[in-house]
Amino acid sequence: MKLIIVIYRDVFLWSEKYKKDRTDSWEDKAAFVRLAEQDLKALGISGDGKIKLSNSVGSIVVRALADSKGRSGYGFMPVSPLVNRLTSYGEGRLPNFKRIEVTAEATKENC
Amino acid sequence: MNAGKMVCTACSCLCDDIEIEMENGTITGIGNACRKGSAFLFGSQNEKQRAGYLAKGREVEVESALDAAARLLSGARRPLLFGLDNSTLEAQTLGIELARKLGGVLDDSSSFCHGRLVEDILAGMLPTCTHEQIHDADLIIYWGANPHNAQPRHLSRFSLYAHRKYHEAGVKRHVSLAVVDVRESETAGVAHHFFRVLPGEDRDFIAAVIEGIKGKPVGKDAAEFLGLLEKSRCCVIFAGLGLTYSLDNDFSLFYELIGHMGKWLKPAVIPMGGHYNARGFNHSLYNATGYVNKVSFAGGRVAHGDEFSLLEQVRSRAADCLLVVGADLFSALPASLAALLDGVPVITVDPFYTATAGASTGVLGAALSGLEAGGTAVRMDGTVVSLAPVKTPRHLSDEQILKRLLEKLG
Numbered sequence: 001m002k003l004i005i006v007i008y009r010d011v012f013l014w015s016e017k018y019k020k021d022r023t024d025s026w027e028d029k030a031a032f033v034r035l036a037e038q039d040l041k042a043l044g045i046s047g048d049g050k051i052k053l054s055n056s057v058g059s060i061v062v063r064a065l066a067d068s069k070g071r072s073g074y075g076f077m078p079v080s081p082l083v084n085r086l087t088s089y090g091e092g093r094l095p096n097f098k099r100i101e102v103t104a105e106a107t108k109e110n111c
Numbered sequence: 112m113n114a115g116k117m118v119c120t121a122c123s124c125l126c127d128d129i130e131i132e133m134e135n136g137t138i139t140g141i142g143n144a145c146r147k148g149s150a151f152l153f154g155s156q157n158e159k160q161r162a163g164y165l166a167k168g169r170e171v172e173v174e175s176a177l178d179a180a181a182r183l184l185s186g187a188r189r190p191l192l193f194g195l196d197n198s199t200l201e202a203q204t205l206g207i208e209l210a211r212k213l214g215g216v217l218d219d220s221s222s223f224c225h226g227r228l229v230e231d232i233l234a235g236m237l238p239t240c241t242h243e244q245i246h247d248a249d250l251i252i253y254w255g256a257n258p259h260n261a262q263p264r265h266l267s268r269f270s271l272y273a274h275r276k277y278h279e280a281g282v283k284r285h286v287s288l289a290v291v292d293v294r295e296s297e298t299a300g301v302a303h304h305f306f307r308v309l310p311g312e313d314r315d316f317i318a319a320v321i322e323g324i325k326g327k328p329v330g331k332d333a334a335e336f337l338g339l340l341e342k343s344r345c346c347v348i349f350a351g352l353g354l355t356y357s358l359d360n361d362f363s364l365f366y367e368l369i370g371h372m373g374k375w376l377k378p379a380v381i382p383m384g385g386h387y388n389a390r391g392f393n394h395s396l397y398n399a400t401g402y403v404n405k406v407s408f409a410g411g412r413v414a415h416g417d418e419f420s421l422l423e424q425v426r427s428r429a430a431d432c433l434l435v436v437g438a439d440l441f442s443a444l445p446a447s448l449a450a451l452l453d454g455v456p457v458i459t460v461d462p463f464y465t466a467t468a469g470a471s472t473g474v475l476g477a478a479l480s481g482l483e484a485g486g487t488a489v490r491m492d493g494t495v496v497s498l499a500p501v502k503t504p505r506h507l508s509d510e511q512i513l514k515r516l517l518e519k520l521g
Contacts, residue, residue: 004310006293006294008260008296009260009261011146011259011263012146014147014260015146015150018151018153018154018155018463057446074293080442081446084442084445084449085446088448089422089426089445091423091426093359094359095422095444098311098352098356098357
């Protein structure tokens with residue numbers, strides 16, 4: 001399935017960066033994408049499913065979460081180094097932080 | 112013991128009512144701060160997270176780290192200084208002087224964030240106002256911005272809930288909140304009106320509203336948005352990165368809309384900067400060179416252009432040494448772009464041990480502005496705010512570090 005990923009800021013994740021008792025990395029905590037319920041269904045993902053997002057730049061595996069207010073065809077991921085494995089920059093333009101085209105598929109791979 | 116009030120530098124709100132409780136030099140309580148601010152301030156006491164002084168990856172004394180950094184910079188033929196958005200105005204002035212002395216390139220995150228808007232505000236091309244003037248507004252719009260996450264106290268301290276005429280329950284609403292965004296965000300959840308635009312479709316939405324202003328038939332959302340504008344006499348738009356990125360930094364159509372609005376209402380635009388003194392950097396560099404970012408001092412002259420942006424400098428592998436002050440490039444940039452810095456010596460000045468510090472040849476840990484170091488900064492609305500530290504620093508401030516580097520470079 002083709003998806004467009006949009007990066008957003010998440011105050012909870014931002015705060016994680018500074019936690020004293022942090023055991024897992026910020027990147028691990030940011031390993032999720034919020035998708036419209038109908039897209040999750042179309043991908044055959046339910047519960048705590050994983051999704052592989054790939055494009056010409058790279059690929060990542062993240063948890064797929066349902067977004068009851070989401071719009072089909074679009075996914076939302078928090079700002080982190082993880083999602084930057086999918087972003088790119090072309091001369092004279094801004095990086096595609098707000099419009100990352102990917103192919104999405106359900107996976108059993110680990111995040 | 113109450114150590115008094117301080118200014119939080121976790122974001123561009125620069126909240127000046129943060130109450131700090133301390134015992135034996137350690138923060139034990141924080142009042143009034145948001146989740147972001149309290150995590151930032153408490154996090155500053157986590158020694159594992161703080162940056163020390165490193166040279167070639169080894170821990171050294173501060174003097175040795177400064178010497179090593181100065182050697183790298185003086186030996187560079189095409190040095191690039193990036194950042195300073197999380198530095199005081201005083202440190203920014205020294206940073207500009209350092210870039211000038213080195214004949215290097217100077218840029219900050221505004222070249223891919225709010226720089227264009229701030230430049231046009233400084234040039235008098237775009238109407239703006241301060242947070243204090245927001246009480247005149249009857250319509251507040253967050254466009255491509257979600258302060259709930261990025262500037263968590265913005266609504267309560269500076270906009271809707273701080274508005275003198277705001278009443279939670281009343282027969283007549285004196286101020287309305289509208290959100291234009293790709294996502295039904297938390298801010299959209301408390302707004303009176305929400306307009307969803309899909310990624311990259313802000314331009315179409317703006318064009319439709321302009322068509323409506325000209326009396327042509329338009330869709331439901333554009334018509335409703337226009338209806339709000341037509342009823343307004345004073346409208347403040349908080350412009351977020353969503354707008355900048357959707358328009359790919361070309362605001363001409365947005366300015367056309369602002370121009371039309373100016374015929375019957377008083378419009379104002381405030382860019383929702385992220386870093387606490389990003390706007391201050393734009394002001395400092397504008398005052399020094401006439402440009403807000405993307406400047407080269409090579410050959411003793413000031414030049415400006417896209418080729419001097421961080422993104423282009425990295426893409427074209429132009430820089431042979433990078434001084435990063437208060438920015439985490441290796442987290443923020445596309446990984447494919449950051450990989451092009453492989454082999455380029457990087458010196459990082461930062462209070463925290465970031466991914467960029469981890470990839471650096473030299474690290475100069477700095478005091479945390481507001482908490483451990485003083486100075487002045489420019490809030491997102493252009494207001495100058497004084498920072499008075501409440502804690503004794505263990506590190507040099509970024510101002511002191513840049514001053515020492517300038518001295519060592521002669």
